[in-house]
Amino acid sequence: MDNRPIGVFDSGVGGMTVLKEIMEKLPTESFIYLGDTKRFPYGSKTKESIIELTKNGIEFLIKKDVKLIIIACGTATSQALDFIKNLYNIPIIGVIRPTVEYINKTNKKNIGVIATAGTIRSKGWEKAILNKIPDAKVQSIACPLLAPMVEEGWNENKIATLAVKEYLKPFNKIQTLILGCTHYPLLTKTIKKQIGRKVEIINIGKFVAIKTKQILNEFKLNSIDNKKQLEVYFTETEYKFNEVASKLIGKKIQAKLVEEENTYVIK
Ligand code: DGL
Numbered sequence: 104m105d106n107r108p109i110g111v112f113d114s115g116v117g118g119m120t121v122l123k124e125i126m127e128k129l130p131t132e133s134f135i136y137l138g139d140t141k142r143f144p145y146g147s148k149t150k151e152s153i154i155e156l157t158k159n160g161i162e163f164l165i166k167k168d169v170k171l172i173i174i175a176c177g178t179a180t181s182q183a184l185d186f187i188k189n190l191y192n193i194p195i196i197g198v199i200r201p202t203v204e205y206i207n208k209t210n211k212k213n214i215g216v217i218a219t220a221g222t223i224r225s226k227g228w229e230k231a232i233l234n235k236i237p238d239a240k241v242q243s244i245a246c247p248l249l250a251p252m253v254e255e256g257w258n259e260n261k262i263a264t265l266a267v268k269e270y271l272k273p274f275n276k277i278q279t280l281i282l283g284c285t286h287y288p289l290l291t292k293t294i295k296k297q298i299g300r301k302v303e304i305i306n307i308g309k310f311v312a313i314k315t316k317q318i319l320n321e322f323k324l325n326s327i328d329n330k331k332q333l334e335v336y337f338t339e340t341e342y343k344f345n346e347v348a349s350k351l352i353g354k355k356i357q358a359k360l361v362e363e364e365n366t367y368v369i370k
Contacts (some may be wrong), residue, residue, distance in 0.1 A: 106328035108133040110164030110172040114145040117286030118175030124308035133332040141338035145178040146219025157183035177284045181227025201314035202307045207235045211278040218283030220245040246270045250286040258289045281305045
C-alpha cells in the first residue's frame with residue numbers, strides 16, 4: 104500500500120481528459136498534474152526536444168514524490184516513452200499500448216487515427232497497432248490545429264466544426280477512430296457529428312485508467328488513504344488553462360506555477 108500521489112504529465116490541459124478518467128476509476132488516489140503550457144504545443148517540436156521536455160516533466164514529478172507516472176500525451180508517448188522509461192526507477196505508463204490492447208479485442212480492422220503532426224510523423228500508433236493486429240488497415244491524419252483550439256476553449260464553435268470537417272474528410276470507411284491526442288476528447292461531440300454514429304470513437308484516457316489500476320495492483324501501490332488530493336501545476340498560468348481545466352474536471356482548478364529555475368535546466 105502506498106499513499107503517495109500519482110503523477111500525470113502533458114504539454115497542456117489535454118492530459119486532464121486522461122486524469123478525469125483515472126480519477127473516476129481510482130477514487131481513493133491523489134494526483135499531481137503537470138502541464139508544460141509554456142512549451143505547448145509539443146506536436147510541432149522535434150523528437151529530441153520532446154524527449155528533453157518529457158524528461159524535465161518526469162523529473163519534476165519524481166521530486167514531488169509520486170509513485171507512478173502517466174504520460175498523458177500522445178506526442179510524448181509516441182516519441183519519448185521508449186527512450187526514457189528505463190531511465191527512472193518508477194513505473195511510467197503511456198497512452199498508446201493500453202489503447203491498442205483494447206482495439207485488439209474489438210476485432211475491428213479499419214482504424215483511423217488523428218493526432219498531432221509529431222505523433223503521426225513518428226508512426227507510433229501505426230506501428231503499435233500493426234504489431235498487435237498485423238492485418239489492420241490504419242489511416243492516419245495529422246490535425247495540428249486541433250490541440251491549440253482546445254487550449255483556447257474552442258471545442259464546439261463554428262471554427263472547431265469547420266476544422267474537424269476538413270481534417271476528417273480523407274477517412275475512408277473506418278470502423279474505429281482513435282483520438283490519438285489527449286486534447287481531442289474535448290472535441291468528441293464535434294467529431295461525432297462529422298464522422299457519424301457507426302464509427303467507434305476511442306477516448307484513450309479510459310484505457311489508460313484501466314492500465315493504471317492494473318499496475319497499481321501489480322506493484323501493490325494502491326492508496327488506502329481517503330484524502331484524495333489533486334494538485335495542478337502549469338509552467339505558464341497566464342492563459343485560459345484554469346478555465347478549461349475546471350470545466351473538464353468539474354471542479355475549480357487553480358493551478359500553481361512551476362518555479363522553473365528549480366526544475367528546468369536550459370543547457
Ligand atoms: N495532448 C498532447 C498529445 O496528446 C498534445 C498537444 C501538443 O502539445 O501539441 O499529443
